[in-house]
Amino acid sequence: MARIPYIDPATATPELRDALERLPAGLNVFKMLANAETLFPSWARLGGAILGRMKLSPKLRELIILRVARLSDCDYEWTQHVPIGRNCGIDDAQIAALAESRADAPCFDETERIVLRATDESVEGVRLPEATFEELARRFDRREIVEILMTAGFYRALAMVLESTAVDSDPPAGAEVVGEIVRRLERFPSGGA
Secondary structure (H helix, E strand, O other), rough: OOOOOOOOOOOOOOOHHHHHHHHHHOOHHHHHOOOOOOOOOHHHHHHHHHHHOOOOOOOHHHHHHHHHHHOOOOOOHHHHHHHHHHOOOHHHHHHHHHHHEEEEEEEOOOOHHHHHHHHHHHHHHHHHHHOHHHHHHHHHHHHHHHHHHHHHHHHHHHHHHHHHHOOOOOOOOOOOOHHHHHHHHHOOOOOOO
């Protein structure tokens, strides 16, 4: 049971109700984060940009998210993102390896392993070691490197909120929800709720 009540769209301010209605599926994550009424619209826009407007491939994005979910022991993120990851090309062997915290498993190619290592090191130690950063720089441009780090940081922060507030699990919303979120958030208001 959640430690903080979820925002009920029926009793929310008109602005907050409008913001919640722009997001599909009525997920508990949205109703919990809406408690931070002035932060919620900006959080949602950033999340939408991560899900749909990055140069980094969707598969690598989802590998980062799933790795952060395991590192953070965040079942909510894991449950929601496994089907999204599968839709983006993550196979069953990779899902199993991530579930068992084997980010260096042979089912990952070299590029995937360096992204997973960068995820581990940025979540656990904040600053990437020079060798890891140099490997990223050989494979990715500066935009993609920042996207890797911002994705890991965004989902680590989200995991902290989800776990600290004990957000109740929702059934997986499915991969189609990603496209819907991105489409709806393109019209999201830029001011506070």
